[in-house]
Each structure stands twice: as structure tokens, then as C-alpha cells.
Amino acid sequence: MTPRPDRLSRLLALVPYFATRDGIALDQAARDLGITQAQLTKDLELLFVCGLPGYFPHQLIDLQFEHGFVDVIFTAGMDRPLRLTSAEASTMLVALQALLDLPGAVDQEAARRAIAKIEAAVGSSDTAVRTPAGPGESDNPTYTTIRDAVTARRALRIRYYSATRDNVSERVVDPIGLQTMDNHTYLEAWCRVSEGVRLFRFDRVEEAEKLDDAAAPPEEAKAQPQYAVLSENPDLPSVEIEIDPSELWILDYYLVEPLESLEERVDRGAPVRARLVYGSPEWLLRFLLGFGGRVRVISDVAIADSVNSAAATARARYT
Known part of the structure; x- marks a missing residue:
């Protein structure tokens, strides 16, 4: 089965697709594109507010699709090949080179081909790719397997090295x-082991095997807000904390994940349980002491005792 394109790629292709198939039925277009009719409708609603700089009504893409058929009124230039200016080409070349320098971010051979095509199109006198790919510069096969699994929406079995725990887990x-x-x-x-969303750093994945199982993350996992890398990094330790209602503002300022629905809480005056990821024990101790007991560790007795001991020592200095 051919994998579905990501949404950005699909949006870029929709206008020329419909421009050459004016009046096509929505359900037929959805089948052609490998998506649901509901998703296609959402894509068209987004395209309807996209267009040329200025973004006044006459500069926006104009599509009619209310009655089950799609008619293109105004394409905003998306029905013809893009002509890059020198500045735009230079920006793209720099971005592609940066991606080449990121381990596993892209298919390196594909990125080099894209660079060569852009250079040829704009007649660049400088070579963005410093040297041709040599034997040592071929893409890491583990990285390729991971990217292929993401594209094909297939599950992965990985062996991952955790720097903090200094162990390898499968x-x-x-x-x-x-x-x-x-x-x-x-x-x-x-x-599936942690039963949560995690981020795995490419260069710490020792082995990766694409499985026959379709990738099936829970819908709520795909829809949840994206936490910063630190909060979902399996290399870092975390603790469960209890937050008094007066300090709930920390949920917006620190890498804290509520362990219960804030909207469905019955007792608004009760503390909130959450997961806090931290970089070092020293930082965690200073963080907890700053709240004077209004934020407490409930999952690690040793850390809680350290906080109590440090607080007692500080009080003793005043007496």
C-alpha cells in the first residue's frame, strides 16, 4: 500500500490537482488522495484562507466545494511551477545543507539531489554540498529504517541506549x-513499554527493525500538545509531584505533565498530581524548596526527605 503524503505535501499538490480535474466529486478526490472525505474537506477549508501576500479576499485561493464537487475559481499562482529568486534559492540551499548535517533528519542522497537541482535551476556558482558523498558518508541504515517506518506508518522494534540509566533496553x-x-x-x-509518548534520539538507537504491524498510537497521543524535547526524553529521570491550587501556574512555565484531566476535576480546591522531568537532582531540590511545601514529591521518598532536610537546615540558620 502506498503511504499517504503528509498534510503539507498534500496541500501543496491539491490546487494543481483540482485545477486539472475541475468539477471532480469530493469522494472520488478523497479516494485518489488516499484520505477520508472529512480530512479532504478540512484541507480545502484551510486552503480557502491561504493565498498571496496581502491576504485580502481577492488574493486568497478560491475554491467551491459546498455541494460535493470541487471547482477552482482562483489558484493564486499554485497551478504553475515555482520560480525561485536568488535569495529564496540561497535560503533553501542553506536549509538543506543544515538538514544534511543533522543525523538522520532526511534521506541524505535525496537532499543532495535536491541541492543539485536547485543549483542547476538558479545557475549557482557556489556548491552548497561541500564534497560528494563518499563511502563513509552514506546514510546510516538504522536512520533509514526509522524514517521508512514513519513514512509507511509501521511499528518499530528498537534497541535504545539511555545515557542517564547507562543501559540498553528493547x-x-x-x-x-x-x-x-x-x-x-x-x-x-x-x-508500548512505557505506555506514553516518548522521543528517542537517533544516535542512541542501536538497532531498528520495521515490523509488519501498523503503527497504532492512541488518538489522544497524536492529538496531545507537543511537549519540549526535555519533557519526553526517555534519557532523563522524572518524579510525580503534587501541586497546590495556588501554584498551578507552573503547568504553563515548566515541563510538567498533568496526570489527570484539569477540566474534569470535581474538587477544584484539591492538589493536582503531575509528572515533572528534571535534568539534575540539584536543580530539582532548588525547584521544590522555592515553593515552600506547596509543590511536593510523592513518588520518591529519598527526594522528599532531602527536601525536608534542606528546609530544616535553612530554618535552623534563622534561629
Whole structure:
């Protein structure tokens, strides 16, 4: 089965697709594109508010699709090949080169081909790719397997090294997507062992095997807000904490994940339980002491005792 394109790629292709098939039925177009009719309708509603700079009504893409058929009124230029200016081409070349330098972020051979095509199209006198790919520069097969699984929406079995725990564990994960941050590429996936969304750094995946199982992360996992890399990094420790109602603002400012639905709480005056990811014990101790007992660790007795001891020592200095 051919994998469905991601939404951005699909949106870019929709206008020329419909421009050459004016009046096509929505259900037929959805089958051609490999998506549901509901998703296609959402895509068309988004395209309806996209267009040329200025973004006044006469500059927006104009599509009619209310009666089950799609008619293109105004394409905003998306029905003809894009002509890059020198500045635009230079920006794309720099971005592609940056992706080449990120381990596993893209298919390196595909990125080099794209660079060569852009250079040829704009007549660049400079070579963006420093040297041709040599034997040592071929794409890591593990990275290729991970990207292929994301594209094909297939589950993965991985062996992952945790730097914090200094051990290697085997996990089966359901890929959701890829993220890049701080010169690293991460696989975002539902971990069947942890039963939660986790980010796995590419260069710490020792082995990856694409399974026959379809990737099936829970719908709520795919729809949840994306936490920063730190909060979903399986290399880092975490604790469960209890937050008094007066300090719930920390949910918006720190990497804290509520363990219950804030909207469905019956007792609004009760503390909220959450998971806090931290980088070092020293930082965690300072963080907890700053709240004077209004934020408490409930999952680790040793950390709670350390906080109480440090607080008692501080009070003793005043007496």
C-alpha cells in the first residue's frame, strides 16, 4: 500500500490537482488522495484562507466545494511551477545543507539531489554540498529504517541506549513523527513499554527493525500538545509531584505533565498530581524548596526527605 503524503505535501499538490480535474466529486478526490472525505474537506477549508501576500479576499485561493464537487475559481499562482529568486534559492540551499548535517533528519542522497537541482535551476556558482558523498558518508541504515517506518506508518522494534540509566533496553514503538532540536533528530513515538509518548534520539538507537504491524498510537497521543524535547526524553529521570491550587501556574512555565484531566476535576480546591522531568537532582531540590511545601514529591521518598532536610537546615540558620 502506498503511504499517504503528509498534510503539507498534500496541500501543496491539491490546487494543481483540482485545477486539472475541475468539477471532480469530493469522494472520488478523497479516494485518489488516499484520505477520508472529512480530512479532504478540512484541507480545502484551510486552503480557502491561504493565498498571496496581502491576504485580502481577492488574493486568497478560491475554491467551491459546498455541494460535493470541487471547482477552482482562483489558484493564486499554485497551478504553475515555482520560480525561485536568488535569495529564496540561497535560503533553501542553506536549509538543506543544515538538514544534511543533522543525523538522520532526511534521506541524505535525496537532499543532495535536491541541492543539485536547485543549483542547476538558479545557475549557482557556489556548491552548497561541500564534497560528494563518499563511502563513509552514506546514510546510516538504522536512520533509514526509522524514517521508512514513519513514512509507511509501521511499528518499530528498537534497541535504545539511555545515557542517564547507562543501559540498553528493547522497546516496540508506534511512530508518530520526527522532530529536530539542538542539532539532533528525534523519533516521536508511542512506547508500548512505557505506555506514553516518548522521543528517542537517533544516535542512541542501536538497532531498528520495521515490523509488519501498523503503527497504532492512541488518538489522544497524536492529538496531545507537543511537549519540549526535555519533557519526553526517555534519557532523563522524572518524579510525580503534587501541586497546590495556588501554584498551578507552573503547568504553563515548566515541563510538567498533568496526570489527570484539569477540566474534569470535581474538587477544584484539591492538589493536582503531575509528572515533572528534571535534568539534575540539584536543580530539582532548588525547584521544590522555592515553593515552600506547596509543590511536593510523592513518588520518591529519598527526594522528599532531602527536601525536608534542606528546609530544616535553612530554618535552623534563622534561629
